[in-house]
Amino acid sequence: MKKLLFSIMLVAIVGVATAQNYSDKAIREAKRAERQQVYEAKLLQALKSQNFTFTANSMQANIGGFMNVPFAHNYFEVYPNFVDVNLPYLTAFAVVATPYIYNFTANQYTYTLYDNGEYWVVSVKIDSAINNQSPSITQSGTYNIHFQIYKKTGVTTLTITPSMSAAMTYQGFVTLN
Structure with a gap:
């Protein structure tokens, strides 16, 4: 019973860690895309002006x-x-x-x-x-x-x-x- 409970907890922890990694990755990608847009907008503004x-x-x-x-x-x-x-x-x-x-x-x-x-x-x-x-x-x-x-x-x-x-x-x- 302890082994089963331990296995279920381990699977749950791995699942949460994987989901957290995915959300961290998604956040990083979103921030990277936002920084790129800001950079391109500043560069375009410099060229236009x-x-x-x-x-x-x-x-x-x-x-x-x-x-x-x-x-x-x-x-x-x-x-x-x-x-x-x-x-x-x-x-x-x-x-x-x-x-x-x-x-x-x-x-x-x-x-x-x-x-x-x-x-x-x-x-x-x-x-x-x-x-x-x-x-x-x-x-x-x-x-x-x-x-x-x-x-x-x-x-x-x-x-x-x-x-x-x-x-x-x-x-x-x-x-x-």
């Missing part, structure tokens, strides 16, 4: 170059009234790649945001910019900028295609200003 900063973790010249790690202080900031850029880039003549820095501010730009399923895509077009190293110099030419932001993680691919040189691709992330 044109108030975000892209920071690069790696870069690659689209001339078949190697993946490089850019210096620590690099950014592409988008604000409602201007764009501020400080990113390294490479140009190649023959087989020699020469490093330079995009360091400019643009007060006028065209901004487009659209949803592409798993990604948000932001296109920015700059027709002229002020060189931050020599403010009296206006950099002529067009810059076509393309951000592809993965909704779930915020991992971002940025491609800058200037009218005067080869395109550069950067991998990084976007944060709210």
Whole structure:
């Protein structure tokens, strides 16, 4: 009789523990889904308000170059009234790649945001910019900028295609200003 009672109690305890584990798992999954929704909403708000900063973790010249790690202080900031850029880039003549820095501010730009399923895509077009190293110099030419932001993680691919040189691709992330 004791063995039977003990067996029934053991089965009951295992059943309660299993149900509790299931409810804990369901709660964790619900919280995880809620955090993901909040993250995506904040990221979308930053993109819609044109108030975000892209920071690069790696870069690659689209001339078949190697993946490089850019210096620590690099950014592409988008604000409602201007764009501020400080990113390294490479140009190649023959087989020699020469490093330079995009360091400019643009007060006028065209901004487009659209949803592409798993990604948000932001296109920015700059027709002229002020060189931050020599403010009296206006950099002529067009810059076509393309951000592809993965909704779930915020991992971002940025491609800058200037009218005067080869395109550069950067991998990084976007944060709210």
